Amino acid sequence: MNATRLKQIEQIYHAAVETTPAHRDAFVSGECGDDDVLLHEVRSLLSYDEISDSIIDGSPDAIAAEMFADKIESEFLGTTVGHYRIERLIGEGGMGKVYLADDMLLSRKVALKILPQTLIEQLDRLKRFKQEAIAASGLNHPNILTIHEFGTDEGSNYIVTEFVDGVTLREKIKDGLSLKEALEIASQVASALAAAHSAGIVHRDIKPENIMIRPDGFLKVLDFGLAKLSMPPELTEQGLEAATMFRTEPGMIMGTPNYMSPEQARGVKVDGRTDVWSLGVIIYEMATGKLPFAGETQTDTLVAILNQPVPIMDIFERDAPAELRRIIEKTLAKNVDERYTNIEELATDLKRICNRLEFESELNRNQGDPNLTNGGHPRETVTRMMPAADVAVSDKQVKASEAVADKLRRYAFALVAAVATFAVVAAGIIWYLSRPQTTADAPAAVSEPAQPAATRTLTYSLTVQSFTDGRYKEPFALSGEMLFRNKDRIRINVKGVQPGYLYILNQGPSDAGGSASYNILFPTPATNDGLAFLSGNEEIQIPEQSWFELDAKEGTELVWLLWSEKTIAELESAKRFANPTDRGRIQDPELTQSIAALLQSHPASGVKVERDDAQKISYVRASGDIIAHAVRLEHH
């Protein structure tokens, strides 16, 4: 076919479309005369008017989503978000994906959760969530996951928390738990919740997926404050929960209503006692391997939660102590007023059974073989969480009469308090030991506040996207030097350890004999609202949502970082050139001269630069009120 032929076909086609369907075929035949090929062409083209849902009638969105999703995961690994390098996906839920990441500033493993983009428009909710999550983390409870940071990167919100190298309670339940293990887990969760409740924070989404257990048995409760964020805003405004929270947003991964309290199922106001219920469901599940309330559909489950009595008989299939039945009935009371008012009481009750089981097994053992010392016993029967109690008991295990056992029990209760303190101290020690090692040249030291007052510290790194073979490669991090080529792109990441004023200038390769000229790169209206001030440990990316590209002029590009205790008048005055017309170029010759003088008066010799190539970060330190340091970009 050629263009002329196509025109001919098109003319007849459009004319035919104008005719009524009844006369159309006769019209086309008449127009085409004895050109059978033409007739066939036009007829077949007309027949496609009947088809309405072809590939072209849709949008390429589904195809795009499918294909991007296919590629994205592997490409995301190894890239950076803030100063974190993404290593691998470790979890995924309705509220975002969780990655194991490497904190390049502090050399430690962290968990990084990226929150859905939709939350960006809901700043108030996000703020409240942050407050609540930080408040919970700030309790410093050993069983509550520590939040390191909330950050934004290219418009996405992320949360950085400590990384717990363990498995979720869900996996533990699948593998099967002993009654004692179950009770230890429950009492740690209760302890975490008790601390949160006394600070006025309700978790609202206690379930096995939100409990991480380390190999040593120590556990962490995750995601305080997050449940509220996953609910429709109009409900949380009123302090209400919703039975529909699991099916609100299309496309969101559905949660399970199995751990929901009756008041959540009904969509009424909740308090700490909703967490008591959820923990009750977990205790039941751990003790029996079954869920107390479950139906074929979510609605069936909700109905069971609201109406069915606890199938308590199952518990006795496992010789659980009678007291456990009482605890479960009290945690799973449909009426909130019949439940534990204070989760602390539940924690105490759980610990009591824990201790009893322990002493009973201890007693049985001693009765079975009174000559054996503790050292000869298999250790796995000893509660892992309570090493202090274990030691104390082995000292006192001489006579095994009922009376002594009773006395021991009372003693043990006193120990519970001591054990709780021990757990906090132990957590502190574990934290201390697992801190990144600081060596003489270790940059990790910058995170510690104890710097001599006069020293200012600035860290920087570059993100580079190189242009090779006509396309841009994946971005990578760079601590300092490399040879740049035309069109290579960079982004500068800077963090001031102390609060202060940051200015960044670019000094291009000067023409032969020509004087220096400067461009202001930071602050600009697009970054940090045009303000030079950064609070301590605040990291900024320049440009925020874009890249700098090296122009064709080769030579040494200097990027001046000026980090000052006070504002710098010359540079404040230079800010006026950060507009689309001037593109940051400082056009005032007098101002240019005084900036050149300023840069000379703060020679680089007073500045100590340490480069950490492994972490791709450079540390710039100096005493005095202004640090001026030029990053050299060799461009040839």
Next chain:
Amino acid sequence: MLNDVSHQITSLLVDWNNGDTNASAQLMPLVYDELRRMARRKMRREAPQHSFQTTDLIHEAYLKLAKHDEHNWQNRSHFFGVAAKAMRHILVDYARSKQSEKRGGGRQRVPLADEIVSGPDRSLELVALDDALKALEALDHRKSQVVELKFFGGLTNEQISEVLKISVETVKRDWRFARNWLLRELAAAG
């Protein structure tokens, strides 16, 4: 000198507006990279089930660029024209690489699961559509542009008429005919 890339795109749009035809060629890789980066960011940070709209993406990219400079309607339609083309390249490049992967070039796949899960192979359809569109381009360049702007750029008939400087009525006629012509090509190829 270090130039902010966002500024560069806007200044190229201005150059193009002022008659520099070379600017369009320079603009393509920049917009391509920008859209690809934004698409990836969207995808990796949201649940994959989250609705993904190529049109929204182009609009977001435009708003981001517009923030850096004063803009006018001319710039805007130029940008959408370039963006639609860039989007076509992005999607078709992905589709082609997926096809070559399937032919055994890339990762190992589990054939059975692959067949069951993926249903009709969209990447294959897209590659076929791109081939048909190239054939149309050789015969009638304007019609292929209309399809590109409408399908890959998500532009309305009115916007297409702005970009191509033709009447809305012509856009409609071109689309109707080109659509059927492409569908017939696809049927013949498949």
